Amino acid sequence: MDDGLDPLARTALWTASMRAREHARSDRLFDEPLANLLATEDGPKIMRGFEGEVQRGVEDPALAVRTRFFDDAMIDAARSGVRQFVLVAAGMDTRGYRLAWPESTVLFELDRPALLELKASLLADAAATPACTIRPLGVDLLGDWTTPLAAAGFRHSEPTLWLVEGLFYFLSAHERDTLLKEITTLSATASRLLADYVTQTSLDGTGMQVWREKMAASGHPWKSGCDDPEGLLDAQGWRARVSAYGSPEADYGRWAHAVIEPGVTATRGRYLISAVLDGSAV
Numbered sequence: 001m002d003d004g005l006d007p008l009a010r011t012a013l014w015t016a017s018m019r020a021r022e023h024a025r026s027d028r029l030f031d032e033p034l035a036n037l038l039a040t041e042d043g044p045k046i047m048r049g050f051e052g053e054v055q056r057g058v059e060d061p062a063l064a065v066r067t068r069f070f071d072d073a074m075i076d077a078a079r080s081g082v083r084q085f086v087l088v089a090a091g092m093d094t095r096g097y098r099l100a101w102p103e104s105t106v107l108f109e110l111d112r113p114a115l116l117e118l119k120a121s122l123l124a125d126a127a128a129t130p131a132c133t134i135r136p137l138g139v140d141l142l143g144d145w146t147t148p149l150a151a152a153g154f155r156h157s158e159p160t161l162w163l164v165e166g167l168f169y170f171l172s173a174h175e176r177d178t179l180l181k182e183i184t185t186l187s188a189t190a191s192r193l194l195a196d197y198v199t200q201t202s203l204d205g206t207g208m209q210v211w212r213e214k215m216a217a218s219g220h221p222w223k224s225g226c227d228d229p230e231g232l233l234d235a236q237g238w239r240a241r242v243s244a245y246g247s248p249e250a251d252y253g254r255w256a257h258a259v260i261e262p263g264v265t266a267t268r269g270r271y272l273i274s275a276v277l278d279g280s281a282v
């Protein structure tokens, strides 16, 4: 399909496809009725390609677990009074449609212009109804995205929840640090940050070699990880809690079966971050 998407943007079709598969399960961890549409016909092909060649047919539960984990954290933030949410690299995320948001919630979606245009046209065809105010912003996250965000009505004086899902490993450490600094500069005290990431040690290990080669050959290499996410965030004033996949709060009954072959689990050093800005280091 000629959808005008660059290779990295196309990974959003893959993750949408994984959410569509989760939605079809009777024991699903969340509902995402629009995911199948947004995955387009290419999403399942990309997903099966990776599972066939890299995971040997094993369904990776990470996407389902992280989606549910972040859903819960975002609703918790809304219950605590946060009304401003920014999906950094939103992809085909439909949380603005499928979660129950308090009135006056504003959700900014940042991603490549071509991806967001495709998403808008698919959602318009489906006559999808947003559950909050959604402001899509086509930007380059490695360029100036903060000016368009401010122009779109972002209020830096109020606490924000930032979701950085499925992005950090595609950035170099320098790009990640720059993005984190920009996020921190825009964050009022008590802002929250959610992200998923991977340890540098596992990324450099032999267990990840085939995965990295396949990701690079597909035009979207995994470039960085971090062995000390608490330290990384603490340096900028964020208090972070890090949950490895399969730990009690990031399991949902799925991880025990995620064995790719004897002795190799799907964990691969991946983890989920929930952080709060207390402002002490900024």
Ligand SMILES: C[S@@+](CC[C@H](N)C(=O)[O-])C[C@H]1O[C@@H](n2cnc3c(N)ncnc32)[C@H](O)[C@@H]1O
Pocket (backbone or CB within 6 Å): 008, 009, 010, 011, 012, 015, 016, 088, 089, 090, 091, 092, 093, 110, 111, 112, 115, 139, 140, 141, 142, 164, 165, 166, 167, 170
């Ligand atoms: C794996 S997808 C994740 C999408 C979504 N957060 C999810 O979990 O389904 C990675 C996303 O990052 C976006 N992205 C990567 N680099 C970007 C950049 N420099 N500017 C804007 N978007 C970028 C891609 O377009 C893509 O939608």
